[in-house]
Amino acid sequence: MSLGKLRFSTRSVIVNWLISYISVLLVPTVISGIIYAATWHVVESEVNRANESLLRQMEQAIDSNLAGIERLSVEMALSKRLSGFITTSKPLTDTDYYDVVGIAADLRVYKMANDYIDQIYVYYKNSDTVVSTRDHIDSRKLYETIRERESMSYEEWKRFFDKRYIQEYAPVTLREGGESAKAVMYAKSIILDNPEQPGAVILFVIKDSKLLENISSANKSSIAVLDKENRLIASDSFEQAPDFLVQERLSGKNGLFYSKVNGEDVAVTYTTSDSTGWKYVSMMPAELFDEKMQYVKSLITISLILSLFIGGVVSYFFVRKNYNPISMLIHSLSSQSGISFEEGSNEYGYLQAALNDTFAEKEKIGQRLERHRSAIRSHFLQGLLKGRMEQDVPVHESLAAHNIRLETPYFAVLLFHVDHYGKFDASGFVDPHKEKLVHFIIMNVAEEVAGGRHQAFTTETDDIQVCIVNFKEERDPAALNSVAEQVKSFMLDHFHVRLTAAISGIHEGLDGIQSAYQESLAALEYRLVMGSGEIIRYEDLPSAGAGKETAGYYYPLHIEQQLINFVKTGDYEKAKALVDDIIDINVSDAPLSVPLAKCLMFDLTSTLLKTMDEIGASNKRELMERVNPVDRLTGCETIKEMRVQIGEVLQQVCQSIGDDRKQDHNQLSRQVIAFVKEHYSSENLNITMIGETFKLTPSYLSKQFKAQTGEALLEFINKTRLEEAKRLLGEQSYSIMEIARRVGYADINTFNRVFKKYEGITPSKYKEIV
Template sequence: MGLTRNPFNKRSVLVTWFVSYVSVLLVPMLISGLIYTATWHVVEAEVNRSNESILGQTEQAIDNSLLGIERLSIEIALNKRVAGFMNTTLPLTDSDRYDLFNIVNDLRVYKVANDYIEQIFVYYKNSDTVLSTREHMDSRTLYRSVRGSEDKSYEQWKAFFDKRYMKEYVPMQYGDGEQVEKAIVYAKSATLDNSDQSGAVILIVIKDSKLLGSMMPAPNASLAILDSQNRLVASKGLVQSPAFLTYDRLVDAKGLFYEEDNGNRLALSYTTSEITGWKYVSIIPAELFDDKMLYLKKLIIMSLVLCILIGGLVAYIYLRRNYTPISLLIRSFSLKSGVSFDEGSNEYLYLQAALNNTFDEKEKIDSRLMQHSDVIRASFLQGLLKGRLDHNIPLHESLAAHDLRIVSTDFAVLLFHIETYGKFQAEGTADPRKIKLLHFIILNVAEDVAGEQHQAFTTEMDNMSVCIVNFAAQPDEMELKLMAERVQSFLFDHFHVHLTVSISGIHHDLYAIPTAYQETLEAMEYRMVMGSGEIIRYAELPIPRASGEPGSYYYPLHVEQQLINFVKIGDFERSRELIEEIIRSNVGEIPISVSFAKCLMFDLISTLLKTMSELHTVDKSKVLEHADPIERLIGCETIKDMQAQIVEVLEQVCSTVANDHRHMHNPLAGQIIEYVQANFCNSNLNISMIGEAFSLTPSYVSKQFKTYTGEALLDYINKTRMEEAKKLLALQNLTVTEIAGRVGYADINTFNRIFKKLEGITPGKYKDLQ
């Protein structure tokens, strides 16, 4: 195979390893170089830090003194004597000379205030007068004492100081003709409020030797100060400014760089004043710290040589040792797999190609199975829910084969029925593809919600979504309800889809899943009674429904009579409240069956139809044509829908009755009502008494009242008395007998009979309920 004959072929893994080991040897070499570089920078930084410390102290001391000089110049400018002489012109009077004498004395005081000040001059432009602490002179004499350079003429010098406003430091020469020294002059204009006057210039002279006199640079080092106009303000240990020392090269606020000067390598550290903008520069020979690195450089070279010699030997030994297992593996694999290894090939590439070929075959087989896994899994879950499984195969093995892992023996089933399709419905119809997508979303949401704490399996059954919950913790029926609420909320919030959810009981056996599914179907049937969009738990179904007992519904004759009376007088609110109470009594704690619920609803519609037939003033055909109550009830799917339709018909009927009463009202009916309201407490109040009061026959009064109100006069008298009786019963301070007498009934039995007829219960029970 050529593995031993030519192991160092360039494609062999042996070559790769050799290159890797050699690369590892380069690491300590690289680290040594980095250490050398880092050490160099540390030494350089330490020297630079020392220089910066000296420069910082120099900068702080000079800046403080200059700030003092600037403050002193402001005080001089604000001095009344100094400012008052600005308006003086030639020739000078004796009074003017006396003022000059006082100003000179003041300048002497100011000069003593700062040790850096060599001399103070005040140049008055109007009178061409210059004052100092010793004398007064003219501008030409000042030019000979203080000037910038030998080649600057008097006119150029005077033009510089004749500027309207100036405030700057200027390097100049100071002294008489025999002894001249370098100095710095701080020039500040002292102006008047009148812009036509020339004003004055205050000149404060600072000698170069005083500015850096107290500063001690490092051995063999020099100090220099440059202003922003590249002028050498002051220096120490420097005969003349080098050509490379320019303000433009010192770009940053502080730094370090190297320069060559007459064959000498120099290190320049500098910092910048935030007040004046001057550059403070320290210049030292670079050889001061080069010598410190020579010894370290020798040590690093020796360590590199040792790394190469020792590391190379160790790399060769481990290279041969590590290659032996690879060689044996290649021999074994090529013999057993039948795949030959070409001489000179890369061993890893050979193994990778052989393994990839095996994995590709396995992936193709798995891919074919995965293409049908969802359908197979759904079919298995559907068979599990319906109880149609192969009993020859253990159920646990079937679950494992379909990658369904159970965590306990506690199970429950949730069934989801779509009531409205929301965003998936367009123009009254839903696309089958969108319905399929909606079922997919419901299954995924249900699996995610239930799967947060438990195991969940989902599938689609008979156009409904099913979720099997396998409890990982203690089973809790209320937790199932919370899961259903979360799924309902998510679908409504995101897609406006309404769901009805039925929940089975919790079963503690894997084989009870079909039973749990049947429970959800039974609970889902009860959506007719509970209404759509509800969560129906099998455990909450009524006992008659669960046990198969026949059952019935509650709608007695006296309650029906109450409803008829309310409708006859057009009282929609009380009629609606009575219908809601009837339905609540039947679908409350023990709801009725679906068939009995439909019978109840048709009975209520029948009551409304019978009432309309008794009201001669109401156009029954018109109401029926508009309301069409029978067709509406047949089209309803739930009790809530039926209730809504009945209430809507009731509102139309009551509205029609009320309108007819309003249109047919006459003064006699109103007078009769007022008379009844005033005399209902009289036990002798009857139709005959009312007829005598209005000088009419009892039959005429009764007929006219019934015609214009739709209600019998005697019924109205009883209703008025019952309304007052209910108010008195609510007060709880009178007996039933006393109340009967107060509302006009001498016989307690008559009062009880009429009260129960109108209200459905006896007065005593009504009082107990208050």
């Protein structure tokens, strides 16, 4: 199927390719447009920069001369001759006419100070007199000579001068000798201290030709000057400001925009004076830009035409070349699969449909094989675990048939036993389907976790989930612990299923799988000692190999007596800690067997019962019926359960003893006090002797006595002896040596030291005083 024979259709891949190639051809077009726009912007910026430079020169020249006029107006306002005529009123006297002549002479001098000034007028409102450099007139004549526009009335003109203070520029028309000319008027008021007195106004008239005489326009551009109110001040091209020179278009300090003047496109550049607020505008024909861009435009147009032509030819060539392989592939698929290809349809869609049909058929076949393969593969793995290998089939063929590729000859086996089915055992009964589901989840999780670092194969035998681990490179026993821990955590976190894991040692060869399986079974049986929910390694078992210590039994008589003392005093925390230490010593160093461990727990229970019998608890029978320690401990299946049960029994017993002691909290201290007062004369009286008498350890006895009386037991013994010694010293009938022996001190030096410690003086000094 060739490109020439194939009809172009909107669904065909050819259309998509052509659109893609054409889209690529648009890239140089867009780039050329961007280059043209950038070039236009550069040319425009350069021309605008030249115009702005011209306008800045004009602005600086005009602003400089206007600033000179404003300074001159200030000087004139301070002139005594000009300000002195303000108070003159009508009619004028000869003296007044003389002053007018003097003022005119001064004005001629002021006029020569600045070339921009065409005429100077001083309008005195009080006398309605206007003095110029040539003559004097009245306000009506000044109105006819200078006003802003022809339509302005005298009253409107007069209101401008009636303002209290004037200092501003205004465009006017100057009429002299029957001719009119555009000009600019700068008006500044002369004000006296008396606000009621009408003032005077100085008027400077500047012709627009003066403003523009030193400025030459460039690039056939026109120049215009506008004041702050956007009124035309001066222009070299038109009498009135064009409509486009409105305030909104000239709102910024400077800028550039395009407009039309007499039907011709112009580029308008403007800038604003900081001192006067006037706007200086340059208008250049837009065709000047086109002249500068014509050459660049021609080059870009030619490059675009060449790019489109050559790109079109290349696109057609590659479309034809790239379509031939697809055409051959479609022809091959249609002839072999029997699925016809409709001319003009989408080729990719046809290929996708054909491949989907092929993959779907393959998946159906694979699913049918997989259902049988799982059972066969599981049976094969169970044979490896139990040492039942098929003799007629070589091992490597069996492994290949079950898609098992071994990395190394080193193996280990992990077993998982379900202790509690969690969410699946909410009613106390596990549905067989849910039980199989839990087993399936455990095997999949174990295979995924172990497969992260090594190869893993899972199966189920005798309701125990088995994971065979084939190490890849490093034989790391710690990795097995990590796998077991992750599987246990996942099942507990997601399904509340509690597991016990058993781990074998590492063995070499396929025959070693059977040995590893037997080791893991032995480790799982040790769950009775370690408790459910644990990870049990075969290497940690007492019988794992030669050199392992055999189980011992640790529960000496002095430890039992210490536990009895703790229980008698109701100290649950210390009693529980001591029981935990006994269990840890028996289990950690050389783990006990299950029967021996139960004997240990029964011994502990017997100790509790003997203690309760010795202390004579008031509610002992009731406590035994409520706690029922014998039945609770014999019903335990693991040492961990027995540890929990013995802790609960111990807590209840200690709490009962504590309740009895609360009824007579100070009984021990009173008994000890009575005993000390009775035996203070004995040389053998000490804390150890008292503890043996009350069947308590010396440290515990001292602590309890201090807690109940607030006084140390040894201090109480010394004080009791010293009280009797002071009584005997007062009788004066005994020697100090004899008194020391009578109060229990065999050594007189000890007696002297203790006496001085508590009384501050020696016994002999005390005897002298009393």
